[in-house]
Amino acid sequence: MENNWLDQVTEKLTRQTARSTSRRGFLGGLGTLLIGAGAFTLLPVYRNSAFASTGIAEEGNPNSCDYWRHCAIDGFLCGCCGGTASSCPPGTVKSDITWIGTCRNPTDGKDYVISYNDCCGKSNCGRCICQRDQGDTPIYRPQSSNDLNWCTGSQANVPYHCSLSVVIGVKER
């Protein structure tokens, strides 16, 4: 009987643990963690071009010229050329120097800031040509002219392949 201290300590600890915790409590905590982790990644943080694929309520086919983000585009849609509306096809590089405008998303009625980067380094893609030109300015206002070959401002230089429509911001009303 004098050697049962280990039993007593174990019993005490086990009962204490059982009193202060519960299986439901553990499940609740785990659920909070899972939902919290999911929600955290949805927080409205600026994520550069990665943003294009998240969070905007929208309709339409990005490879169709009447897709809302293409409202001021002039060129071949990269989605038809091996890339997407926000990423260049393999073998081309994105022109960092670019022109930027806004398009209204008909689904939520907001004006989004769109960057029309060109993808450069290969010759014309030739598929899905799209010319919509909303807000396009004459070439003597070059900041917002889509007639320029923006590939001249890329590391790959002049050859133009296709154009992107990347969402980079939302305009306040």
Add this chain to the structure above:
Amino acid sequence: MIRAVALGLLLSSSCSWATEPAQVDYMLNCQGCHLPDGSGFPARQVPDLRNRMGSFLSVPGGREYLVQVPGTAQTALPDSDLARLLNWMLGSFSAAQIPADFQPYTAAEVGTLRQYPLANPSVIQAHLLEQIVQREQQQHSGAFADE
């Protein structure tokens, strides 16, 4: 408590958000060439604004130059928005170089200055940059003399 925070996160993530108005103006009027972080493309004559723009405020004529340079003066923005944009750019790209006695640009000041375009901006820019470099060298040598 944790659940309340998690709920808050869930709700806030579904709420709408908007880009700061000054930043939208930057995106639509400057970012195409100066890039999101202000780094520009110096190899193609688009200057790097980072840790440099604010230095112009410390040399004579520099404050005026930032408004009169064609990219600023000719921007299709009203004076009040242009003043807000310049102040935002200074704070975002070159806060450490802003002098302690800096007074933010106002619509009236910007409106007056942009009516007088620079005939030869690149010559003026080179002259101002020379003064900025001289000033920085003097400050460095002054700092060494103090030690």
